[in-house]
Amino acid sequence: MSDWKATTGLPWFGFWARELLRWGTHDPFIAFCLSQGLAKTRDEGANRRADFNRWxxxxxxxxxxxxxxxxxxxLEWQRSLARKATEDKPTAQFDAVLTGTNGQRGHYAVVPVLxxxxxxxIDPAGFELAITPSAHTLSRKARRSDYALNTGSANxxxxxRFRPA
Structure with a gap:
């Protein structure tokens, strides 16, 4: 991401186009807050903008x-935020076996298919990236949540990343 703008020659809006569609907003900051779990609704994300602008x-x-x-x-602003006790709650996490990627990007948005x-x-385009061998810990309602495949470690x-209320 550090060289995306220089490499593509596009403004940051070009980077955000897909995320804005995914999160149903016109504001990149709100899309960021939703994707990072900093807000559960677009209104909550909008309320955080003043803090970001001040920072x-x-x-x-x-x-x-x-x-x-x-x-x-x-991301810098997010790292500057004080950690909250709610962030200590365990997050649903599953071991995965890579099938359709070598994991070079390190982080992928994924959707579960039972x-x-x-x-x-699978990624949002429908390409299979990984498999979790046992589906017993994932309910059929899991499709409403947002997940991320992390390939930065050995496993x-x-x-x-987000669970609707």
Missing amino acids: LTSAEPALEPDAFIDPQRF RDNEVVW PTVSR
Whole structure:
């Protein structure tokens, strides 16, 4: 992500187009909050924007307009937030076996598909990326949650990022 803008030559909006459609919002900051579990609704995400804007302008008073939708800045702001006790709750996490990727990207948004006695993890385009051998821990309602395939460690895992109320 650090060289995305320089490599593509596109403004940050080009980066956000897919995420805006996925999260049903016109605001990249709200899409970020929803994707990171910092907000459960678009309204909650909008309410966090003032905190982000204060943090950003205090860190760098003379900003270009693109800074307000720069995903790298969003991540820096998220890292600066105090950890809450609710973040200590265990997240649903499943061991996975890579099938359709080598894991080079390190992190993939995935959707569960229950098949026989396994869960097939597909990307939003429908390509199979991994399999979890046993589906007994995943209910049929799991399709309403958002998951991420993490391949950064020796053992790939899938963790729930967002669970609707």
